[in-house]
Amino acid sequence: MAATSDILIIGGGIAGLSAAAALSAHAKVTVLEAEEQIGFHSSGRSATMLHYALGDRLVRALTLASRDFFDNPPDDFTDVPIGRPMPVLIFAREDEREALDALDADIAPFAELERLDAVGVHQLCPLLNADAVRGIADRRGIRIDPHALLQGNLRQLRRSGGELVTGARVATIAHQSGVWSVATEHGEVHSAPVLINAAGAWADVIAGIAGVRPIGLEPKRRTIITFDAPPGADLDHLPFAKTVGDELYFAPESGRLFASPMDEVPSEPTDAQPDDYEVALAAFRMEERTVVKVARIHSKWAGLRSFTPDHHPAVGLAEETEGFFWLAGQGGFGLQTSPAMARIVASLIMGEPWPVADIAPEQLSPARFG
Numbered sequence: 001m002a003a004t005s006d007i008l009i010i011g012g013g014i015a016g017l018s019a020a021a022a023l024s025a026h027a028k029v030t031v032l033e034a035e036e037q038i039g040f041h042s043s044g045r046s047a048t049m050l051h052y053a054l055g056d057r058l059v060r061a062l063t064l065a066s067r068d069f070f071d072n073p074p075d076d077f078t079d080v081p082i083g084r085p086m087p088v089l090i091f092a093r094e095d096e097r098e099a100l101d102a103l104d105a106d107i108a109p110f111a112e113l114e115r116l117d118a119v120g121v122h123q124l125c126p127l128l129n130a131d132a133v134r135g136i137a138d139r140r141g142i143r144i145d146p147h148a149l150l151q152g153n154l155r156q157l158r159r160s161g162g163e164l165v166t167g168a169r170v171a172t173i174a175h176q177s178g179v180w181s182v183a184t185e186h187g188e189v190h191s192a193p194v195l196i197n198a199a200g201a202w203a204d205v206i207a208g209i210a211g212v213r214p215i216g217l218e219p220k221r222r223t224i225i226t227f228d229a230p231p232g233a234d235l236d237h238l239p240f241a242k243t244v245g246d247e248l249y250f251a252p253e254s255g256r257l258f259a260s261p262m263d264e265v266p267s268e269p270t271d272a273q274p275d276d277y278e279v280a281l282a283a284f285r286m287e288e289r290t291v292v293k294v295a296r297i298h299s300k301w302a303g304l305r306s307f308t309p310d311h312h313p314a315v316g317l318a319e320e321t322e323g324f325f326w327l328a329g330q331g332g333f334g335l336q337t338s339p340a341m342a343r344i345v346a347s348l349i350m351g352e353p354w355p356v357a358d359i360a361p362e363q364l365s366p367a368r369f370g
């Protein structure tokens, strides 16, 4: 059977679309997305920050390698800004001093940090309780517009002749004579010698359908609520504020505030819904660490953050099966690392230069889970 594309990508989230955009300069790329719209799952449900308190050294290196893309976006990404400046504040009580020092040392190689005392912390975020007495601030944080980022990638894909097919839930996958044939549940068949698995929380499910060994991906649910800010709060200048431990973050959101209790509840791959307990926990922690009263929850949502066993992404060809390429496990950092990840995919598939000097391809290879 003749292939319909050079590369098929399963998943129209940020992982699939950014890889598609990068590859479309060199190859005929088709993206298959199960939902009717792009970014319906994790990519449309995140906290949308670029910051260095996320993940470990490898994740920070991927974030730093992506930074220039957000500062100087390519032409296809300039219609609507893909990000706007928002300072990041990591705050701590006196008893959390050691943890703050450790985080400061971890982030320092990647971002210019400012050490803040109690006065500085409250100047940057007047909503915090009096027990927030120390902090570190990165004044160059970026609040990402995920829809602008997705649309920019889609524009770049289409301009290069690539295609996105929505409502195309992949049901069967076969590999014959070096070609992957993928049939959707509507019976449409697409084929290509290279198949990229960018199915987010469903990446192990896709591997199962293709007869490829799974990598042990664990989707974990995280919840966000929005609510009114106190009268007079200067929403234009509030930071993205996070406890030094993984307890709470909050930030301004469309004229209100959002907050997450940073829950990590194991989940099946699914259309994640907020659970009452985590919703209540978000409100409780917000009231515990700030002067804000969460009188009424305006909206709430949940999304999945999917982790490999070592919490680093899996990017590269499956060892045992020709042409099956993993692009999964972006955890809680998939938006902010997507520019570097897309270049890594282009390097591994098209032989472009390797883009992140601090990381070796083996560190991302799915073979490490073999």
Ligand SMILES: Cc1cc2nc3c(=O)[nH]c(=O)nc-3n(C[C@H](O)[C@H](O)[C@H](O)COP(=O)(O)OP(=O)(O)OC[C@H]3O[C@@H](n4cnc5c(N)ncnc54)[C@H](O)[C@@H]3O)c2cc1C
Binding pocket: 010, 011, 012, 013, 014, 015, 016, 032, 033, 034, 035, 038, 039, 040, 041, 042, 043, 044, 045, 046, 047, 048, 049, 050, 168, 169, 170, 171, 198, 199, 200, 201, 202, 206, 222, 223, 224, 302, 303, 304, 305, 306, 328, 329, 330, 331, 332, 333, 334, 335, 336, 337
């Ligand atoms: C609450 C929350 C906060 C977050 N905060 C941040 C943050 O501040 N910064 C940051 O960088 N990241 C953040 N993230 C993480 C980020 O959202 C994810 O890492 C990223 O969106 C993962 O992208 P993806 O494309 O892999 O997954 P998805 O966006 O889930 O895309 C996968 C796609 O595959 C499709 N698919 C699945 N099965 C099939 C099939 N059989 N056929 C066809 N299509 C299929 C799905 O429909 C889906 O659209 C957060 C996530 C959450 C949930």
